[in-house]
Amino acid sequence: MxxxxxxxxxxxxxxxxxxxxxxxxxxxxxxxxxxxxxxxxxxxxxxxxxxxxxxxxxxxxxxxxxxxxxxxxxxxxxxxxxxxxxxxxxxxxxxxxxxxxxxxxxxxxxxxxxxxxxxxxxxxxxxxSTPNMNLVNEFYKLSYQLRLRSSSADRETLFRRLSRISFDVAVVLVVNKSYATLVNLLGSILHEMKLIKKGDHYTQHASNVTLLWIIAGCLLRLSVAKGPTYLDEITKEYGTYYDGLLDSTKEALSTVLSQVAPLFQNSEPPLEEYQSDLSLEQLAQFVKVGTITSRTICSLLGIWDLQYCYRFQLKDARLIPDEIKGDSDNSLNLAERKLHGVHFKKRAPKAVKEIKKFATLHMRTTDVRLDPKLNVALWKRGVQGVPFRLRLRISRKRNDEEDAKEKLFALVEPVPVASAKGLHTTVVEDDE
Structure with missing residues (x-):
């Protein structure tokens, strides 16, 4: 229909x-x-x-x-x-x-x-939707649907999407001043991340969530009591965690503080410039005096959301596209990409489609070309013997065609190995 x-x-x-x-x-x-x-x-x-x-x-x-x-x-x-x-x-x-x-x-x-x-x-x-708990429930339902439909082959994409949904939930909790719930949510996310696969994005997300967890802890402490020992308690409880934050996380916070006023009524420039090397004492003081507000937190989450969705990085207070990775060797598990159970006459075309999809995601270009040797590797064991696991080398090449829509294209080649099982992604040096 x-x-x-x-x-x-x-x-x-x-x-x-x-x-x-x-x-x-x-x-x-x-x-x-x-x-x-x-x-x-x-x-x-x-x-x-x-x-x-x-x-x-x-x-x-x-x-x-x-x-x-x-x-x-x-x-x-x-x-x-x-x-x-x-x-x-x-x-x-x-x-x-x-x-x-x-x-x-x-x-x-x-x-x-x-x-x-x-x-x-x-x-x-x-x-x-309005930012209330009904919206939180809908985000949880959406995350549940994502988990049901995903496969282990799409683990990184799933993680990015779930990370962004967690930011949406955090926005609702911040707007409604549900700081205790927010602290518990972020704490559980940090605990879960210790148990899963590590990588660049996982490390970055853990750093971002840790900063948000510290800010939420400051807000929770202030909502209970504004005692004279506030700064000492924050330093004692979160000092070790704050020291482990990535510079990119702190830079995002300083950018928001410099570009976004704490209150909408006072959003006219100029705003005060803030250094990216804020101390924990300064952070706690900013929360106490109202320099960091719900508007600040939502703007910070907005920057991270753009970074996760479109793979931007923050440079000189501006979002610019990430540099595309160089040539790399990757292990591709075709069995996890729903190749198992496909009719034997359609396995090779399905494998080619999944390889192109993987290369498009990896190099962010729709112009993907397969080396003829890869076709041989797919068919060398006959029509029913398409391998379930391949070792691939994905390279960036300059597109010299006059009417080309993209400046670069991705070339996918097979890498001869005894077994692709257990091999991780590796960057290929120029002389290899």
Whole structure:
């Protein structure tokens, strides 16, 4: 059944009719050219009305439209359209049980078929709901759905998404001043992270959560009593943890303190500059005097959310894309990527698809090319003998084609090893 993504009732802001024919390529070009938000928003409307645009692209257009409404300072319009879209998608899943013509805000769609992008689900959830415990319950349901649908092959993607959901829950608890619940939540996250696989992102997330846990502990202590021993107690309890924070975590906090006023009424520049090497005593004092508020914490979580979602890093108080990793050898478990149980005639095409998907995620380019030797490695044991585990080398190459859409492409080659089991990702040196 086709999703109801073009109904005029979904839109709170309908532009005048236009005889111009719009295309998705034109929208992308106008976004890159930083055209006015109003014209971009109008273009998304006309594209959503185009019957030649498929459901998958229309869902992407809705994500772009809601984001543009937010960036264009049209929050009320974005909230109304998010509610309308959420209700329409929920109704399409539950036609037999929903009541018509009644004002309501339906729960988030279950998305059992996986058509709705995770980022769009999160965006709708943030816009349609008020920051209360009902929103927390919906985020928990979303995280439960993520865990059910994920495989161990998508562990890092799952971890990033769950990390971002934990930030959304933290925002709700901060806004409602539920500091005791927040401290317990963050403490349990830190405890769980000690038991799971270590890596760069895990280390960064643990540092970020630790800082948030310390700030929440300060707020909890102040909500109970503002005694003269406040600073001494904070230093004694959190000193060791604060010393272990990464510099990038402290830099994010100093950036927020320098760029975002504690209260919305006092948001006019200039703001005071803060150094990234804040001491724990200074941090505790900032919480006590109101320099660090719920607005500060939410802005800090917003920076981390962007870093996790789009893999940005903070440099000179600006978010810039992470540097793409160099050539690397990776072990790919095809059995975990649902290759087991596939009809033997479709195993090799399925394996190729999963390899390209893995390389796209790793190198962040859609131009993925497979070395002919990889095809030999997939077929060397016959049509029924596609290996369940491969050792791959993924390299970045410059694209010299004149009409190339991307400057670089990823080349995937097989690495001959006795067994790929137990081998970790390694960076390949230039002379190898």
């Amino acid at each position: 086709e999703l109801p993504l073009s109904n005029s009732s979904l839109f709170a802001r309908i532009p005048p009719s236009s005889s111009t024919t719009f295309t998705l390529e034109q929208l992308n070009a106008d976004i890159d050219a930083q055209k006015p938000f109003s014209s971009l928003i109008d273009m998304t409307f006309h594209l959503l009305q185009d019957p030649s645009v498929g459901s998958e692209n229309k869902l992407k257009l809705w994500k772009i439209r809601l984001t543009l409404l937010l960036l264009g300072s049209m929050l009320p319009v974005a909230k109304r359209e998010a509610v309308n879209l959420n209700n329409a998608l929920y109704d399409s899943e539950n036609q037999s049980i929903t009541e018509k013509n009644t004002p309501r805000v339906n729960p988030l769609p279950k998305n059992n078929n996986g058509l709705i992008d995770h980022e769009l689900l999160v965006l709708m959830l943030r816009l349609k």
